Amino acid sequence: MPEEKKKNADHLIDLDAMRLEEIQSILETARIIKKNPGYYSDSCHGKILATLFYEPSTRTQMSFQAAMMRLGGRVIGFGDPGNSSVSKGESLKDTIRVVSNYADIIALRHPMEGAAKAASMFSKCPVINAGDGGHLHPTQTLTDLATLHEVKGRLSGLKVGLCGDLKNGRTVHSLIKTLCREPNNSFVLISTKALTVPAYIKNVLEQNNCETIESDSLIDHIGELDVLYMTRIQKERFDSEVEYRRQKGVFVLDAEKLRHAKSELRVLHPLPRLDEIDYEADDDPRTVYFEQTEYGMYVRMALILHMLDGFKTQMIRPESNSMKNCGNPDCVTNTEPYLPRLFTQENMNICDYCDHETK
Numbered sequence: 001m002p003e004e005k006k007k008n009a010d011h012l013i014d015l016d017a018m019r020l021e022e023i024q025s026i027l028e029t030a031r032i033i034k035k036n037p038g039y040y041s042d043s044c045h046g047k048i049l050a051t052l053f054y055e056p057s058t059r060t061q062m063s064f065q066a067a068m069m070r071l072g073g074r075v076i077g078f079g080d081p082g083n084s085s086v087s088k089g090e091s092l093k094d095t096i097r098v099v100s101n102y103a104d105i106i107a108l109r110h111p112m113e114g115a116a117k118a119a120s121m122f123s124k125c126p127v128i129n130a131g132d133g134g135h136l137h138p139t140q141t142l143t144d145l146a147t148l149h150e151v152k153g154r155l156s157g158l159k160v161g162l163c164g165d166l167k168n169g170r171t172v173h174s175l176i177k178t179l180c181r182e183p184n185n186s187f188v189l190i191s192t193k194a195l196t197v198p199a200y201i202k203n204v205l206e207q208n209n210c211e212t213i214e215s216d217s218l219i220d221h222i223g224e225l226d227v228l229y230m231t232r233i234q235k236e237r238f239d240s241e242v243e244y245r246r247q248k249g250v251f252v253l254d255a256e257k258l259r260h261a262k263s264e265l266r267v268l269h270p271l272p273r274l275d276e277i278d279y280e281a282d283d284d285p286r287t288v289y290f291e292q293t294e295y296g297m298y299v300r301m302a303l304i305l306h307m308l309d310g311f312k313t314q315m316i317r318p319e320s321n322s323m324k325n326c327g328n329p330d331c332v333t334n335t336e337p338y339l340p341r342l343f344t345q346e347n348m349n350i351c352d353y354c355d356h357e358t359k
């Protein structure tokens, strides 16, 4: 969507719907809050955040909860759907209709791709996508951008290496989509052949004319990078343990590899880290993944303030624009069959929930 057509978003499903100035303003607010946390300690007095986490989480869930509490608001929700009526078979739509009567804002993490978009159609309050399967994770990207601003002083003109599970890593997808919109960023995508970025991310890179190299070697490229974004192999997205084992342990960042990197390199990771970064690398000042987690809380404080300000209750529930089903087995339309079938205006083969192309 061209920048001038974007409007202030009511929900945060994909950062694509936000103008760059809107993103900048959230990052700026996060910096102000970090410097003066006391000023904001009552800003959300009387407000309730619901954290509905259908998948495990430490950072995203807790940073959202801490963010709302530091703004003077309160938190309800579940971190394990097994403890909620989801375990009795309640649909996403019904859960959201109910919870949006109780809360002023919802952060939703769900294993199905497109789940946050689906939820937003039935919610009376703003919905934030806190990760939808292997698809997108926009609030991690806000965290990553806040970190980059702090440690690199800019979001443009960067050579960014992304390494690991680029196929299933939702943080990777959201980050590439947003950094593509900033001028003069180039990308080195480091993965095995089986774990390269999905087609919809390749299309974004092409459409934005971003210089991109695909490689299966970290050591060959580490010396040229300004930023290295390491990621975990996403075990839970694999069909079999055998396939996961084949992929794990292929890329490991250690002190030896860091010797080949520039002194200005900064290493980010959304965490949790497994074996892809050796613990000895934590002492290298170029690794900033623990600082990154702190920015995550401030940026979520800024995001909550931004979204509560000016949200108008208007449920937009479009009608199906196609008879066909999305061919992606991980698309939310498979598990929530009442959802309208929606394909993009530009290409009626591309699912509007999960971006998968069904020919």
Ligand code: NCD
Pocket: 059, 060, 131, 137, 140, 170, 171, 231, 232, 234, 270, 271, 272
């Ligand atoms: C990431 C996620 O859940 O996608 N973690 C996070 O939110 N910080 C990355 C991961 O689980 O590997």
